Amino acid sequence: MGVLDTARQILAEIPLSDVQRERLDFAFDRLAFAETQISTLQNQVSTLQNQVSNLQAENERLQSQLQNVQLDRDEARKECQVLNDRIGKLTSSDTPKAIQPPSGLTDRMGRHFPERH
Secondary structure: OOHHHHHHHHHHHOOOOHHHHHHHHHHHHHHHHHHHHHHHHHHHHHHHHHHHHHHHHHHHHHHHHHHHHHHHHHHHHHHHHHHHHHHHHOOOOOOOHHHOOOOOOEOOOOOEOOOOO
């Protein structure tokens, strides 16, 4: 038995006019409705707090994952820069002779290969 029910029973024993009784019943009904709303809102708050907690954990996980991806990206950029520097330092004199056609040779169509200097 709730507080409202107890109050209603006690007030039922007290002689009141019909107008006063109607006002009390209306007040009790509003109080019961407010208590229902409070309970509903407390449940919603609890649900939202759980969602916030889950989203914060997910955010932390994604931030960590993003940081790892950024580190991998930076490392890959450094490796690419090293390779580009090595490629840029190569000159035609560094190129092995095996990949340059010998001078004076022609292809199948009889064209001469251009001379490399």
